[in-house]
Amino acid sequence: xxxxxxxxxxxxxxxxxxARLNDYNVIHDMLLLREPDVFLMMAxxxxxxxxxxxxxxxxxxxTLDGELNLRRQPVSRKNITGAAVFGAGWAVAGSCxxxxxxxxxxxxxxxxxxxxxLFTGIVLRDAVEARSIQPLLRRFRASSETExxxxxx
Amino acid sequence: MHILPDRVPWYIVGPLMGLTVVAFFAxxxxxxxxxxxxxxxxxxxxxxxxxxxxxxxxxxxxxxxALLVSVLRGxxxxxxxxxxLGTLVPVGLLIPILFGAGLAMGFGARWxxxxxxxxxxRGMSALSPASIAATMTFMAVAVSFTFFLHIVTGGxx
Numbered sequence: 001x002x003x004x005x006x007x008x009x010x011x012x013x014x015x016x017x018x019a020r021l022n023d024y025n026v027i028h029d030m031l032l033l034r035e036p037d038v039f040l041m042m043a044x045x046x047x048x049x050x051x052x053x054x055x056x057x058x059x060x061x062x063t064l065d066g067e068l069n070l071r072r073q074p075v076s077r078k079n080i081t082g083a084a085v086f087g088a089g090w091a092v093a094g095s096c097x098x099x100x101x102x103x104x105x106x107x108x109x110x111x112x113x114x115x116x117x118l119f120t121g122i123v124l125r126d127a128v129e130a131r132s133i134q135p136l137l138r139r140f141r142a143s144s145e146t147e148x149x150x151x152x153x
Numbered sequence: 154m155h156i157l158p159d160r161v162p163w164y165i166v167g168p169l170m171g172l173t174v175v176a177f178f179a180x181x182x183x184x185x186x187x188x189x190x191x192x193x194x195x196x197x198x199x200x201x202x203x204x205x206x207x208x209x210x211x212x213x214x215x216x217x218x219a220l221l222v223s224v225l226r227g228x229x230x231x232x233x234x235x236x237x238l239g240t241l242v243p244v245g246l247l248i249p250i251l252f253g254a255g256l257a258m259g260f261g262a263r264w265x266x267x268x269x270x271x272x273x274x275r276g277m278s279a280l281s282p283a284s285i286a287a288t289m290t291f292m293a294v295a296v297s298f299t300f301f302l303h304i305v306t307g308g309x310x
Contacts (some may be wrong), residue, residue, distance in 0.1 A: 001181060005207040008177040008185060008269045009214020010221070011272070015170050017222035018161040024236030026160075028310075031299035037163045042273060044167030049174045049278035056179060063182035071184055073266070073276075073283035082265025083272070083287040086292030089257030091302065092250065094238060096258060096269045097187035101212075102219030107229035110239070113248050117255020124256070125263035 001064075014101055022102035022111075024094035031091055089121075158224040174278050183207065184279075186271025187215065188262040241309055265291075 019041060020026045032040040053070060061068040073079075092095050093114050095103060100118060103111030177185050191209040203209060225228040233239070235247060242250065262268035266286045267276055272291075276284020300310050 001207045002210040004177070004181045005183070005210040006214035006217070008173060008181070008192070009211040009216075010212075010218035011173045012170065012185060013215035013218030013220075014222055014274065015161075015166050015218070016215075017219040018157060019163065019166040020160045022219065024238055028237060028299065031295050032303060033296065041163035041167040041170070042277075044164060045171035045174070045274050046277045047275075048168045048171030050280055052171075052175045052215075053178060054280065055279055056175075061179060063178070063289060066182055066184040067182075069182060070178070070279035071241075072279055072281040075282045075286040077273075077285040078267050079283045080290050082261045082263070083290035084260050085261030086265055086268060086296045087261070087291035090269070090291060090296050090300035091256040091257075092293040093254035093258065094236065097191055097262065098215055098219075098270050100255065101187075101216055102222070105216050105220045105229060106223040107231045108235070109231060109233050110235045110247060110251055113251040113256040114258075117252040117257075118191055118254075118259035119195050120189065120264060121256040121259020121261070123259075123262045125260045126192065126219070129263075138200060 004064075013098060017102040018100045021107075022095065022099040022106060027036040027090075027096075027099070033093070048126065089117075093117075157222060159226075170274060171278065174275050178279075181207070184271065185211070185275045186267050187212075188268045189261070190215070191259070192263065237310065241306070261291075262278055 016022065019038075021038065026038065029035045053068075056068055057070055086096075093100070095111070095114055097118055100111055100114040105114055174185050177183055189205070190208040190212040192201050193205055194212040196203045197206075197209045216278075220229065233244060235251070239247060258268065262271070265272065267284060267287060269291070270286040272281075272287040277288055
């Protein structure tokens with residue numbers, strides 16, 4: 001699995017850098033709607049992958065790790081709020097996680113600061129999430145213990 | 154020596170990117186997403202428990218693939234440039250701006266459950282409603298915010 005992940009990551013990283021998505025000006029021109037290339041690239045990627053995955057899903061495709069699971073998720077509020085925060089950062093940096101990594105390994109010193117911010121933001125969000133679910137977990141545990149005590153009694 | 158063209162066109166990169174997502178699903182049954190790969194790599198670097206080690210390899214692979222492109226283009230070479238933004242903002246100010254933008258992206262992507270790769274390519278390809286909603290949101294916000302910055306800087310940015 002690790003070898004497959006490495007190869008898939010290498011192909012993805014190669015393509016991101018080959019298309020110059022690690023160049024601030026390319027993303028900036030895309031977001032200013034000056035050139036359609038990145039939108040067309042995303043659309044063609046989805047255009048190839050979506051029908052292929054849908055077909056494989058219908059045929060109950062077997063993978064090395066069981067039956068294909070596309071992990072389709074229903075929409076929740078966090079998908080929208082989180083994406084809005086992400087979009088603001090993307091507009092300023094003109095880069096996102098994979099391009100920032102590609103930028104940095106290509107020698108961009110400033111790309112390192114984008115990556116440092118990314119790591120910090122991820123860790124910060126995980127800390128917020130852990131804090132916000134702790135009271136819920138405590139409440140759940142307390143109610144389970146009360147119920148158990150009730151049954152035993 | 155530059156073996157790769159300056160920019161490989163979208164009609165080659167896009168379909169190949171789609172096939173990469175399909176291949177990773179078809180063989181490994183795993184979603185290709187960068188945010189969780191960052192998160193797990195951080196856990197590994199901090200010597201904490203890594204839940205899904207394959208994501209660390211995904212991160213390493215992404216770096217290796219990008220490095221190969223850089224080598225094929227005659228690099229890598231150290232640079233302090235940052236496109237148009239780098240020509241308008243002094244480095245001393247640019248560093249906290251880029252760190253803050255990265256922080257917003259990391260926090261937002263983790264909150265939303267994905268980024269441009271996890272939601273925008275992988276989730277959209279899987280026709281996941283959450284990813285479709287997230288992609289539409291971050292695209293709309295990023296385009297609007299870029300236009301806002303363009304206007305407030307008098308068209309310089």
